[in-house]
Amino acid sequence: MVYTLALRNFIHDRISLIVTLVGIVFSVVLMAIQIGLYYGSQQVITGMIDHSNAQLWITPIGAQSFDDSAFLKGGEKYAALSRPGVASATDVAVNIMAWKRADGGQQAVVLVGTDSDDKSLMAWNLIEGSVADMYKPNAVIADKAYLADLQVKGVGESGEVNGRKAVIVAITDHIRSFTTLPYLFTTLSRAREFMQLGPNQSGFVIVRVKPDASVAAVRADLQKNLRDVDVLTNEEFRDRSVHHWLFATGAGAALIAGAVLGLIVGVVVVAQTLYASTKDHLNEFATLRALGASAGYIHRVILVQAVLSAIIGYLIGMAEAFAVNWATRDTQLVMLITPGLALALFLITLTMCIFSAIAAIVKVTRIDPAMVFSR
Numbered sequence: 001m002v003y004t005l006a007l008r009n010f011i012h013d014r015i016s017l018i019v020t021l022v023g024i025v026f027s028v029v030l031m032a033i034q035i036g037l038y039y040g041s042q043q044v045i046t047g048m049i050d051h052s053n054a055q056l057w058i059t060p061i062g063a064q065s066f067d068d069s070a071f072l073k074g075g076e077k078y079a080a081l082s083r084p085g086v087a088s089a090t091d092v093a094v095n096i097m098a099w100k101r102a103d104g105g106q107q108a109v110v111l112v113g114t115d116s117d118d119k120s121l122m123a124w125n126l127i128e129g130s131v132a133d134m135y136k137p138n139a140v141i142a143d144k145a146y147l148a149d150l151q152v153k154g155v156g157e158s159g160e161v162n163g164r165k166a167v168i169v170a171i172t173d174h175i176r177s178f179t180t181l182p183y184l185f186t187t188l189s190r191a192r193e194f195m196q197l198g199p200n201q202s203g204f205v206i207v208r209v210k211p212d213a214s215v216a217a218v219r220a221d222l223q224k225n226l227r228d229v230d231v232l233t234n235e236e237f238r239d240r241s242v243h244h245w246l247f248a249t250g251a252g253a254a255l256i257a258g259a260v261l262g263l264i265v266g267v268v269v270v271a272q273t274l275y276a277s278t279k280d281h282l283n284e285f286a287t288l289r290a291l292g293a294s295a296g297y298i299h300r301v302i303l304v305q306a307v308l309s310a311i312i313g314y315l316i317g318m319a320e321a322f323a324v325n326w327a328t329r330d331t332q333l334v335m336l337i338t339p340g341l342a343l344a345l346f347l348i349t350l351t352m353c354i355f356s357a358i359a360a361i362v363k364v365t366r367i368d369p370a371m372v373f374s375r
């Protein structure tokens with residue numbers, strides 16, 4: 001009877017039901033989108049780092065992220081190779097450059113110069129062309145999400161980088177940058193020409209250690225013997241990049257604040273509607289008490305109503321959140337809704353509705369069964 005009574009109370013007042021579900025759905029959608037954007041931002045920020053095979057990164061002092069860095073002085077690759085425990089060291093040239101479009105306007109891009117021979121950091125998710133095409137004259141690789149920004153339609157079209165011709169030879173999918181600037185991949189030597197660097201200069205050096213060597217020991221040795229650089233593990237560089245873009249800039253705090261706002265709105269709306277619904281049915285609950293129903297029985301009815309609200313509101317909200325995620329899959333906006341996030345949101349929604357039911361339970365606890373005889 002608990003479930004029957006809870007269900008009938010749940011669907012009896014359609015307006016209260018709709019208001020409750022709207023509050024929960026709004027809360028779930030807002031939390032899912034905001035947290036999904038937060039996770040998606042993390043993935044974008046660390047994308048280049050995660051797709052490298054680096055164990056250590058040699059960076060300019062104070063470099064905060066892959067996209068935002070100065071240049072090394074030059075020769076760090078060979079200095080690293082001379083140290084014990086280092087198996088390989090690879091230069092990667094990175095810089096923000098200007099792409100001249102067909103209409104004469106300019107678009108800022110992040111140019112990444114790397115060689116595919118050592119497989120330290122290559123373009124991935126190619127949907128047209130191949131990495132080998134990067135060695136064609138004037139070749140660059142771009143992502144399909146940014147083709148409109150570059151004012152090109154696909155492979156074979158061209159623009160200019162720093163006054164030099166650049167031809168799109170391959171297209172990737174879902175390689176995004178947090179700054180929304182397009183990534184362009186090219187060879188290391190061509191990148192140095194575009195950036196006007198010396199023959200041994202780069203933005204980073206990717207280091208692999210020998211199987212029998214300690215990463216921590218090699219890192220300490222490189223940091224001691226190389227001047228004017230930071231030597232970071234892959235994890236340290238990831239953490240530094242995420243902290244810089246999401247917290248030093250305030251972007252992450254804004255996303256988290258939006259998720260908290262969604263939770264607060266959900267709690268307030270659900271608490272108000274459950275309380276109002278309980279208040280409207282006080283006479284019925286008093287009748288149940290007069291007939292011998294325990295306070296615990298009535299509390300369970302209210303909690304079941306809250307749980308029903310949570311389940312239905314969560315399902316509708318997550319359906320809408322997944323629809324938004326699907327609709328933005330080919331845009332520069334990156335949302336990441338993982339199974340773990342979906343489960344966490346369900347538990348949060350359930351807790352939110354149960355917590356909201358407390359106000360109604362407190363009201364019912366104060367019912368005097370004798371009030372039914374005064375009607």
